[in-house]
Amino acid sequence: MIHGIIFDLDGTLVESSLDFALIKQQIGCPTDQDLLTFIDQLNCPITQQRANDIVLEHENRDANTAKALTGMVELLNYINRQNLPCAIVTRNSKTASEMKLKQNNINIDIVLTRECYPAKPAPDALNAIADQWQIHPKNLIYVGDYLYDIQAANNAGMIACFINHGIDTHYQHLADVIVKSLAELLTILKKHGIKKAL
Structure with missing residues (x-):
């Protein structure tokens, strides 16, 4: 029960129209790696913030039409x-x-x-x-x-x-x-x- x-x-x-292949390409994440794990493991705070910003931009755009x-x-x-x-x-x-x-x-x-x-x-x-x-x-x-x-x-x-x-x-x-x-x-x-x- x-x-x-x-x-x-x-x-x-x-709905979700997120293009994960494009997002990974934009932040330099290998295609066979998990996106969020890759970002978490970035050593440079500036690079990590930039990657997070890119993901958020895609997510918010997707949310507008879902x-x-x-x-x-x-x-x-x-x-x-x-x-x-x-x-x-x-x-x-x-x-x-x-x-x-x-x-x-x-x-x-x-x-x-x-x-x-x-x-x-x-x-x-x-x-x-x-x-x-x-x-x-x-x-x-x-x-x-x-x-x-x-x-x-x-x-x-x-x-x-x-x-x-x-x-x-x-x-x-x-x-x-x-x-x-x-x-x-x-x-x-x-x-x-x-x-x-x-």
């Missing part, structure tokens, strides 16, 4: 009616995340960004929410659209739900649940039931 649900943001609840994904409103409304605890954990910045939430009328109180805890696949943000809700991780589901989301859920001991948007990936077998859309996730929640938090 699911006692709470946590979502990724970009590509899960709302629309809700199909099925988001229905899914969040259902979760709200069930009084199910709900949160967001994203690798995005606080500024861009708040912009996306506001323009898509997403009313979720707990939103943890990379400024709050180490970025996914680190489980810190997910663990913090489990502690705050006082719900065992095995009764929480984390929903995302990328490998880091699955890894973060696995690292936190939560149910990993992967949205592949109809395109199979080589890593999706690592997830506990695989859906093609938010609508399919809603169907699963309705079918298998959820337990409201006490």
Whole structure:
């Protein structure tokens, strides 16, 4: 039984058109390295700040045009009616995340960004929410659209739900649940039931 649900943001609840290949090229990050890890490991504060500024510029531009994904409103409304605890954990910045939430009328109180805890696949943000809700991780589901989301859920001991948007990936077998859309996730929640938090 699911006692709470946590979502990724970009590509899960709302659109994202971030061109990570371009961003990596602009800051000199090798294509096979994680962008945020690369920036964190830069030794020069000036270079690091410049790299962060470039990422933020891309994120804010992306946030200006991001629309809700199909099925988001229905899914969040259902979760709200069930009084199910709900949160967001994203690798995005606080500024861009708040912009996306506001323009898509997403009313979720707990939103943890990379400024709050180490970025996914680190489980810190997910663990913090489990502690705050006082719900065992095995009764929480984390929903995302990328490998880091699955890894973060696995690292936190939560149910990993992967949205592949109809395109199979080589890593999706690592997830506990695989859906093609938010609508399919809603169907699963309705079918298998959820337990409201006490």
